[in-house]
Amino acid sequence: MAKKKSKDTKELKTKVKKLRAKVKALKSDLSAAPAPAASAAQTEAKSVTISPLAPAKFPDLPEIAGVEFASAAAGVKYAGRTDVMLARIAPGASIAGVFTTSSTRAACVLDCQEKLAMRSPSETGAAIIVNSGNANAFTGKSGQESVDKVTGAVADALDMPISRVFSSSTGVIGEPLPHDKIVAVIDSLTQRLSPAGIEDAARAIMTTDTYPKGAFAEVQGEGGKIKIAGIAKGSGMIAPNMATMLVYIFTDAKITPSRLQKMLSRQVDDTFNAITVDSDTSTSDALIVAATGKSDAAEIADLRSEPAKAFEAGLREVMMDLAHQVVKDGEGATKFVEIRVTRARSNEDAHKIAMSIANSPLVKTAIAGEDANWGRVVAAVGKSGAEADRDKLKISFGDMVVAEKGWRVPDYSEEAASAYMKNDELVIGVDLGLGRASKSVWTCDLTHRYIDINADYRS
Amino acid sequence: MAKKKSKDTKELKTKVKKLRAKVKALKSDLSAAPAPAASAAQTEAKSVTISPLAPAKFPDLPEIAGVEFASAAAGVKYAGRTDVMLARIAPGASIAGVFTTSSTRAACVLDCQEKLAMRSPSETGAAIIVNSGNANAFTGKSGQESVDKVTGAVADALDMPISRVFSSSTGVIGEPLPHDKIVAVIDSLTQRLSPAGIEDAARAIMTTDTYPKGAFAEVQGEGGKIKIAGIAKGSGMIAPNMATMLVYIFTDAKITPSRLQKMLSRQVDDTFNAITVDSDTSTSDALIVAATGKSDAAEIADLRSEPAKAFEAGLREVMMDLAHQVVKDGEGATKFVEIRVTRARSNEDAHKIAMSIANSPLVKTAIAGEDANWGRVVAAVGKSGAEADRDKLKISFGDMVVAEKGWRVPDYSEEAASAYMKNDELVIGVDLGLGRASKSVWTCDLTHRYIDINADYRS
Numbered sequence: 082m083a084k085k086k087s088k089d090t091k092e093l094k095t096k097v098k099k100l101r102a103k104v105k106a107l108k109s110d111l112s113a114a115p116a117p118a119a120s121a122a123q124t125e126a127k128s129v130t131i132s133p134l135a136p137a138k139f140p141d142l143p144e145i146a147g148v149e150f151a152s153a154a155a156g157v158k159y160a161g162r163t164d165v166m167l168a169r170i171a172p173g174a175s176i177a178g179v180f181t182t183s184s185t186r187a188a189c190v191l192d193c194q195e196k197l198a199m200r201s202p203s204e205t206g207a208a209i210i211v212n213s214g215n216a217n218a219f220t221g222k223s224g225q226e227s228v229d230k231v232t233g234a235v236a237d238a239l240d241m242p243i244s245r246v247f248s249s250s251t252g253v254i255g256e257p258l259p260h261d262k263i264v265a266v267i268d269s270l271t272q273r274l275s276p277a278g279i280e281d282a283a284r285a286i287m288t289t290d291t292y293p294k295g296a297f298a299e300v301q302g303e304g305g306k307i308k309i310a311g312i313a314k315g316s317g318m319i320a321p322n323m324a325t326m327l328v329y330i331f332t333d334a335k336i337t338p339s340r341l342q343k344m345l346s347r348q349v350d351d352t353f354n355a356i357t358v359d360s361d362t363s364t365s366d367a368l369i370v371a372a373t374g375k376s377d378a379a380e381i382a383d384l385r386s387e388p389a390k391a392f393e394a395g396l397r398e399v400m401m402d403l404a405h406q407v408v409k410d411g412e413g414a415t416k417f418v419e420i421r422v423t424r425a426r427s428n429e430d431a432h433k434i435a436m437s438i439a440n441s442p443l444v445k446t447a448i449a450g451e452d453a454n455w456g457r458v459v460a461a462v463g464k465s466g467a468e469a470d471r472d473k474l475k476i477s478f479g480d481m482v483v484a485e486k487g488w489r490v491p492d493y494s495e496e497a498a499s500a501y502m503k504n505d506e507l508v509i510g511v512d513l514g515l516g517r518a519s520k521s522v523w524t525c526d527l528t529h530r531y532i533d534i535n536a537d538y539r540s
Numbered sequence: 541m542a543k544k545k546s547k548d549t550k551e552l553k554t555k556v557k558k559l560r561a562k563v564k565a566l567k568s569d570l571s572a573a574p575a576p577a578a579s580a581a582q583t584e585a586k587s588v589t590i591s592p593l594a595p596a597k598f599p600d601l602p603e604i605a606g607v608e609f610a611s612a613a614a615g616v617k618y619a620g621r622t623d624v625m626l627a628r629i630a631p632g633a634s635i636a637g638v639f640t641t642s643s644t645r646a647a648c649v650l651d652c653q654e655k656l657a658m659r660s661p662s663e664t665g666a667a668i669i670v671n672s673g674n675a676n677a678f679t680g681k682s683g684q685e686s687v688d689k690v691t692g693a694v695a696d697a698l699d700m701p702i703s704r705v706f707s708s709s710t711g712v713i714g715e716p717l718p719h720d721k722i723v724a725v726i727d728s729l730t731q732r733l734s735p736a737g738i739e740d741a742a743r744a745i746m747t748t749d750t751y752p753k754g755a756f757a758e759v760q761g762e763g764g765k766i767k768i769a770g771i772a773k774g775s776g777m778i779a780p781n782m783a784t785m786l787v788y789i790f791t792d793a794k795i796t797p798s799r800l801q802k803m804l805s806r807q808v809d810d811t812f813n814a815i816t817v818d819s820d821t822s823t824s825d826a827l828i829v830a831a832t833g834k835s836d837a838a839e840i841a842d843l844r845s846e847p848a849k850a851f852e853a854g855l856r857e858v859m860m861d862l863a864h865q866v867v868k869d870g871e872g873a874t875k876f877v878e879i880r881v882t883r884a885r886s887n888e889d890a891h892k893i894a895m896s897i898a899n900s901p902l903v904k905t906a907i908a909g910e911d912a913n914w915g916r917v918v919a920a921v922g923k924s925g926a927e928a929d930r931d932k933l934k935i936s937f938g939d940m941v942v943a944e945k946g947w948r949v950p951d952y953s954e955e956a957a958s959a960y961m962k963n964d965e966l967v968i969g970v971d972l973g974l975g976r977a978s979k980s981v982w983t984c985d986l987t988h989r990y991i992d993i994n995a996d997y998r999s
Binding site: 182184185186218220221222223253255442443447449456459463465468469470471472474484486489529 | 640641642643644645677678679680681682683712713714901902905906908909911914915918919921922923924926927928929930931933943945946947948986987988990991994995
């Protein structure tokens, strides 16, 4: 009894300590808050805490021949920050894309899908225009009108058909897009296009991202190197918003649109479709790849050739890197977690089980609490609807097997398991012992900060 | 600028105030904590805050002829609290049940399913034995051995075949069930069986429930009244545990097991299968109904007769009442929310969409923040995988239509919507405008307390 009492008291004391620290931190935040005269940009910068999982710095992305960028502050929602980016892609480029499967997808997503399906000739070049601050989603018929206004203005300014201008919008939903503000900066954007502008572009598409995301790969083509560089945003929100993931990848590879699309589509399942922050799919997710063909390397014509395989591996590497960066910037994330499912009966089963664990609030809160709670992993396997045999299941944390044959291992050590959970990056392994399919997905923990971001604060 | 600054400062100040209040409350908790000599039961009672959505009191449940209860403190996990309940059901009773669909279900669930499938003669009577504190889940082969020990001891004590003794266990998983402790109290339980013991039984099956749950209905049978009384537990957990829902319903109706099972199965979809707290399905969920046939009313032989319909409606009422009480005791819940989907193409679509909204962390955190964030509802509809047409969708909060025809309504009032969100009980309506199917499900909000319960504290 006495022991239990003292443990409870200890817990409460720890809690009090934490709350005091919070109060103290908030007080210092208050005293350090900028004076009323400070700019909105400063106020914003103040309120953002960089994710503890962020990379040390934005990578040095090389220029991709045939691609230029510019960004501008159009004041779509906030003043004093860049919120529009334009990419011009040289004539002859191939474009491919994958988009959200949401049945309530935004006007710009529907527009991109329609334009890609048109397979317009590439001689005219192409452009991508993206704004943050407003998602132009669930905006009725005015949504498409805004897309036409913005992409039409870019087409005019760059002298290309509107069918080759792709747009994305991310931010508040249900508000009409102030397209005039975006149209107003297009001339300025076209005058400042530069092959070196990719990092600024990555910043311009951020909403509540805590850091810009970039990735790069270089592979050996036939007769020359091929470069692949990409940027992404996700996943944050400002109420009443929703998380959105936008990704743009540029390469100087020479490849037809259909071959590029084929590679993109088959790599998306293991990369961007294998990540989750909170199981909520956006209405605006978009991933566009542009291949300029400016590399010295020969055209990638045979998808089974060595250069094709190398290019696809490089593309996958960039996609995976950006996908992981999105999870690491997941709202409130303090842990980056791989769920590695092996020996499932089928690929579908492996995916279902991995996602069931990755989206389980109980698993995610246990990870936040650094609790080696393998029982919740078992429960998430059980509820997935996929085939599983309780008595064949093996659960590991890192290299440590914690449960097998329907029970925890005889030499299970709570201390060792708990020590492992203190790592920033975790691997939870689930071996089903049924078949040969395997699948990894990536997720983050569910913390108080997630609730803070999504419930306590309103825009 | 100045306005934004002052709003931020205000928010921070409110936050500080809340934290101070928390610190103060915890301090008072600490000073009010019992001296080391106090019992564990007192310590536990102290640490539980009753859900703000709890009913004023446990209902006055009438005795059901042919059913007796007893409960005892066996010390399965904690000393000083009742943790075992026994119900004896008189000879001639019909038993029906529905159970978790988890593929990693607990030994006692598999045992109940097997025993029900055996359709043993009912002349011998039946019994239900339930313990809290240990779920006997993922305990390998020893799990079934423990079930046999416990149900065997009850069978011996009450002189009935083991095939008529049903058991449930809820609590820690992955720990061997200390069945000897349970067996040790069975003699005492059988000596104290009483028709009046149902409220104590409801308390004995609680784990981290904040209140015991009971419900009652009386319907007109042919030639007499029929009584239906039920108890439930759910949904809380103690790490490393998982939420579990256990429900036991008793009636004096005269009905065959197969007719009882049929009614139960068709009512479960709209009641217990239509609630969710955190989308995590337990390995141990069980619902057992016992009909003693002791009512003066004639046997319910024709399921289309008026008395049969009245009985099924009463059964449904008790099931719905208990299901709602489980959601109202959802971990950290401060809001009880009905998601009412209408005019879907099919029942499956209506269910998918309702559950997609009810389980969306973004919708649930918005509700916690009293934020009329209909955009997140639209996004949850979109990701559900069910048929939906953005431009036909109508979203309501209570009686207030907030969005229709692909956009928010022209006279949308943020103030009115926000005022509505302050209610404890909310109805979110989604009219798909596609077909004739409809479905309601019930959920709660996602709050800091959910994270506290599942991440901050470890058992």
